[in-house]
Amino acid sequence: MKNAPTYPISGRGPADHDVRDQIVAAATEHFSRYGYEKTTVSDLAKAIGFSKAYIYKFFESKQAIGEMICANCLREMECAVKAAVDEADRPPEKLRRMFKAIVEASLRLFSEDQKLYEIAASAATEHWQVTLAYEKRIQEMLQAILQEGRQSGDFERKTPLDETAAAIYLVMRPYLNPLILQHSFDSAEEAPAQLSSLVLRSLSP
Amino acid sequence: MKNAPTYPISGRGPADHDVRDQIVAAATEHFSRYGYEKTTVSDLAKAIGFSKAYIYKFFESKQAIGEMICANCLREMECAVKAAVDEADRPPEKLRRMFKAIVEASLRLFSEDQKLYEIAASAATEHWQVTLAYEKRIQEMLQAILQEGRQSGDFERKTPLDETAAAIYLVMRPYLNPLILQHSFDSAEEAPAQLSSLVLRSLSP
Numbered sequence: 001m002k003n004a005p006t007y008p009i010s011g012r013g014p015a016d017h018d019v020r021d022q023i024v025a026a027a028t029e030h031f032s033r034y035g036y037e038k039t040t041v042s043d044l045a046k047a048i049g050f051s052k053a054y055i056y057k058f059f060e061s062k063q064a065i066g067e068m069i070c071a072n073c074l075r076e077m078e079c080a081v082k083a084a085v086d087e088a089d090r091p092p093e094k095l096r097r098m099f100k101a102i103v104e105a106s107l108r109l110f111s112e113d114q115k116l117y118e119i120a121a122s123a124a125t126e127h128w129q130v131t132l133a134y135e136k137r138i139q140e141m142l143q144a145i146l147q148e149g150r151q152s153g154d155f156e157r158k159t160p161l162d163e164t165a166a167a168i169y170l171v172m173r174p175y176l177n178p179l180i181l182q183h184s185f186d187s188a189e190e191a192p193a194q195l196s197s198l199v200l201r202s203l204s205p
Numbered sequence: 206m207k208n209a210p211t212y213p214i215s216g217r218g219p220a221d222h223d224v225r226d227q228i229v230a231a232a233t234e235h236f237s238r239y240g241y242e243k244t245t246v247s248d249l250a251k252a253i254g255f256s257k258a259y260i261y262k263f264f265e266s267k268q269a270i271g272e273m274i275c276a277n278c279l280r281e282m283e284c285a286v287k288a289a290v291d292e293a294d295r296p297p298e299k300l301r302r303m304f305k306a307i308v309e310a311s312l313r314l315f316s317e318d319q320k321l322y323e324i325a326a327s328a329a330t331e332h333w334q335v336t337l338a339y340e341k342r343i344q345e346m347l348q349a350i351l352q353e354g355r356q357s358g359d360f361e362r363k364t365p366l367d368e369t370a371a372a373i374y375l376v377m378r379p380y381l382n383p384l385i386l387q388h389s390f391d392s393a394e395e396a397p398a399q400l401s402s403l404v405l406r407s408l409s410p
Contacts, residue, residue: 161400163402167399177388179388187375198373
């Protein structure tokens with residue numbers, strides 16, 4: 001659990017952050033083995049060797065731990081997407097890589113960590129703040145590529161930028177949201193290439 | 206249950222078809238009130254006033270009844286989509302109406318018949334033959350509009366038709382499949398207009 005976020009809660013020293021990280025690391029391990037839904041904070045406390053009260057000192061609920069794990073997961077996915085986009089030079093290729101990386105990152109979460117995926121599904125159903133923030137950052141990444149492509153002359157400029165960005169995001173969304181993705185496995189292989197080609201055709205000046 | 210399909214099963218007379226229709230009509234009523242998942246064939250038999258054995262003479266399982274109801278539902282949706290498309294003259298407007306009608310028909314199924322929607326969800330999860338056939342007919346409708354638009358000069362002809370059709374279908378799919386649609390309520394209002402505009406931009410010659 002590298003790069004766990006540090007919360008600006010006054011009166012908490014670095015030692016507290018270490019404990020938080022330790023709880024999140026152990027919970028990730030535990031959830032990925034036994035599942036998120038079925039595990040209680042008591043189970044978790046027993047497994048880690050902490051008292052339940054001690055865990056509650058750091059996290060107010062199981063969901064708070066789940067949110068931290070989810071945030072880490074989404075940050076990893078976002079980094080993978082960003083890295084893929086940054087590898088490309090031109091905006092059209094950036095957009096292609098973005099589609100591809102989103103589908104790959106979502107599928108990886110699904111196949112490698114079937115149990116962690118359960119957390120992402122709860123997050124998406126219950127509209128956890130961390131998933132909304134993730135969606136927003138993906139939208140910003142998309143908007144930046146579009147803007148760059150308009151400046152470079154690769155993309156058309158007639159359609160309002162917001163409208164273009166919103167429509168492309170709607171096309172991407174089924175592959176970002178784990179609950180939707182589970183119904184799109186059949187098409188997940190060819191979808192990124194087909195959809196990014198369609199989107200690029202729609203963007204041609 | 207007007208227009209229930211007549212099955213070409215030899216040795217069965219029109220009277221049998223009437224009984225089948227009667228069972229389907231009663232089952233539709235019963236499922237829409239009490240839900241599909243929770244109802245057994247015994248419950249259904251009791252509610253209709255037929256014996257369980259008599260129902261099994263006409264349908265081999267609850268799913269077989271569900272499939273017939275589902276087929277009727279999907280046929281109604283398909284008719285609504287076809288009617289909307291036929292109202293328009295030019296291929297671009299046909300495509301716009303198709304997107305709009307698909308979302309509206311799917312949402313209607315959801316809001317009016319919350320319980321019947323359960324059947325459609327089972328159908329989509331278990332890949333019932335009737336839903337695959339529905340998807341295929343929607344794909345054919347889409348392909349016909351694209352072909353017409355290529356002939357009229359409204360749509361570009363460089364991209365292979367199959368590729369164009371497959372990509373646009375992928376964009377439509379989240380709004381056709383009831384399991385996916387339930388995660389897209391937030392965007393269901395503006396989605397048809399935004400997506401069809403994007404798709405039309407991608408088709409411009």
